[in-house]
Amino acid sequence: MTMVKKFFPALLIVIILILIYSYYQKKNPAINNIFNLKKEQIDNLKGSTAQTTGLQQETTNDLKEIFLQVNEPKNNITVSNQAITVTGKTISNGFVFVNDQEFKADENGIFSTTVILEEGENFILIVASDDLGNSAEKDIVVNLESTQ
Numbered sequence: 001m002t003m004v005k006k007f008f009p010a011l012l013i014v015i016i017l018i019l020i021y022s023y024y025q026k027k028n029p030a031i032n033n034i035f036n037l038k039k040e041q042i043d044n045l046k047g048s049t050a051q052t053t054g055l056q057q058e059t060t061n062d063l064k065e066i067f068l069q070v071n072e073p074k075n076n077i078t079v080s081n082q083a084i085t086v087t088g089k090t091i092s093n094g095f096v097f098v099n100d101q102e103f104k105a106d107e108n109g110i111f112s113t114t115v116i117l118e119e120g121e122n123f124i125l126i127v128a129s130d131d132l133g134n135s136a137e138k139d140i141v142v143n144l145e146s147t148q
Contacts, residue, residue: 066091066094067090068088068089068128068136068137068138069089069090070088070126070138071087071089072085072088073085073124073140075140075141076141076142076143077143078142078143078145079117079142079143079144079145080145080146082117084114085112085115086113086124086126087111088110088126089109089110089111090105090136091109092105092107092108092109093105093109094130095128096113096126096128097125097129098113098124098125098126099115099125101113101115105128117144118144119144120143121141121143123139123140124139124140124142125138126140
């Protein structure tokens, strides 16, 4: 009985430490990422060549690589009009940011917005992103020369 009295506090401390350690590991982002992996990602990690079902194919289509194509304006152009239209294409319904403006591309990925330029050199940052946080960006420089 005295032996139990000697080891019980030590055993209790070890159990408490294990519980505290496991609690903090649940909060660890690296551990959470492992638990939140999608089945396709786990299969890729294992090197598996599992048969894909319609649902897996649909999910894979959602994971398409994001792209950004800026049609207008061309980089390093000089214009005389203070308002310029920025147009381009990205993924379907992608989020688009043009300097301070935020909006969504349409179902075909087409976007368009107007930017007001200041005299001289203007930097336009265009960023497209998806729901997963993937993004692509382009920097455009447009020079505004007044006709005065």
